[in-house]
Amino acid sequence: MSRSERKWDHIRFALEDRQNRSTVFDDIQFIHQSLPNIHVSDVRLNDVIGELSLSSPIFINAMTGGGGEKTYQINKQLAIAAKHTGVAMAVGSQMSAIKDKRERYTYEIVRKENPNGIVIANLGSEATIENAKLAIGMIGANALQIHLNVIQELTMPEGDRDFTDSLNRIERISRGVDVPIIVKEVGFGMSRETVESLFSAGAAFVDVGGSGGTNFAEIENKRRKQSLPFFNNWGIPTPISILEAASVSNGIPIIGSGGFSSSLDIAKGLAIGASAIGLAGFFLQILVEEGLDVLVEEIKNLHMELTMIMTALGAKSISDLKKAPIIISGKTYHWLTQRGID
Ligand code: FNR
Numbered sequence: 001m002s003r004s005e006r007k008w009d010h011i012r013f014a015l016e017d018r019q020n021r022s023t024v025f026d027d028i029q030f031i032h033q034s035l036p037n038i039h040v041s042d043v044r045l046n047d048v049i050g051e052l053s054l055s056s057p058i059f060i061n062a063m064t065g066g067g068g069e070k071t072y073q074i075n076k077q078l079a080i081a082a083k084h085t086g087v088a089m090a091v092g093s094q095m096s097a098i099k100d101k102r103e104r105y106t107y108e109i110v111r112k113e114n115p116n117g118i119v120i121a122n123l124g125s126e127a128t129i130e131n132a133k134l135a136i137g138m139i140g141a142n143a144l145q146i147h148l149n150v151i152q153e154l155t156m157p158e159g160d161r162d163f164t165d166s167l168n169r170i171e172r173i174s175r176g177v178d179v180p181i182i183v184k185e186v187g188f189g190m191s192r193e194t195v196e197s198l199f200s201a202g203a204a205f206v207d208v209g210g211s212g213g214t215n216f217a218e219i220e221n222k223r224r225k226q227s228l229p230f231f232n233n234w235g236i237p238t239p240i241s242i243l244e245a246a247s248v249s250n251g252i253p254i255i256g257s258g259g260f261s262s263s264l265d266i267a268k269g270l271a272i273g274a275s276a277i278g279l280a281g282f283f284l285q286i287l288v289e290e291g292l293d294v295l296v297e298e299i300k301n302l303h304m305e306l307t308m309i310m311t312a313l314g315a316k317s318i319s320d321l322k323k324a325p326i327i328i329s330g331k332t333y334h335w336l337t338q339r340g341i342d
Helices: 003-016 068-085 094-101 107-112 129-139 150-155 166-174 192-200 216-222 229-233 238-246 264-270 283-290 293-313 330-339
Strands: 026-030 047-049 052-054 058-060 088-090 121-126 143-148 180-184 203-208 253-256 275-281 326-327
Touching: 003 166, 003 283, 026 264, 026 293, 047 088, 058 068, 058 293, 058 326, 068 088, 068 107, 068 283, 068 293, 088 129, 094 129, 107 129, 121 129, 121 238, 129 143, 129 166, 150 216, 150 229, 166 192, 180 253, 192 203, 192 238, 192 326, 203 293, 216 229, 229 330, 238 330, 264 275, 264 293, 275 283, 283 293
Parallel strands: 058 088, 058 275, 088 121, 121 143, 143 180, 180 203, 203 253, 253 275
Antiparallel strands: 026 326, 047 052
């Protein structure tokens, strides 16, 4: 099976798999404020995180690596949606286009469609500095995501088995390129120990990519008879992973992703410590099943709803939202207590 066929399989299975949503976000509750002392028009969604100036905390996370005509079409439409809504957009892994120049147009279209937007390149942790420079140059990227996908690789019979030296490569890349590095998980979450190692290796941001949304163990297990089913329930749920990361971030921005599909969960993710929230499967499903116009409307709607939630909480900015009082209960509380996180 070619790389591009395999990636199309990922898209099909990711869409089929979207019914089991995580409920861990229910553990986090905002405390209602009857006197928010704010006008809706006071609310601002823009923020500066590290070197990136974002007009919205919501962004389109990496999808559709692998090249081919389908990647081109999806990347083009996601880029148009990003431009119309002012959100940042990451592309899927560019390794196929690094190996085969004929694939580059499937990524370059993202910058062509959105010349002034924030566009983020993407590679795996096997990448070299030369790979990283090529990926960044290919789309004039404002940042580079390096994804960590150990569980996905282990679940694929043809996947990688050698996970040594990733941290050293990440460190070399972050020293060798002139855009910030975002190290991201792809749906299994990051522990605070991982986050500490990544920050000491020079990552400008981490995207915790927690469990509760697109599940690559399930996707890979479904694609074949021989499977590793115990990985289907592996990983750190997204809100818990954000809290783990925030506990050691020392002000370095944390990005939350994995299973976001509502404005309320986005607001909760920001309130517990994320500075931006990435959505992948939810946006892809809308695009593939309902089209570009509906995706644009949905992103605008998320912005409107987030503004309403922030108004109810008296939060004029994303940094105000981070100070909103919350209650943490259930499994998340239990986890934080055992890990000694306040
Ligand atoms: C992805 N994701 C991904 N991530 C990455 O860093 N490089 C990649 O090439 C891809 N490819 C990809 C394809 C498809 C079809 C999907 C749905 C996802 C992972 C993605 O960025 C994100 O980390 C996870 O999907 C979890 O977020 P959601 O989908 O639960 O919002």
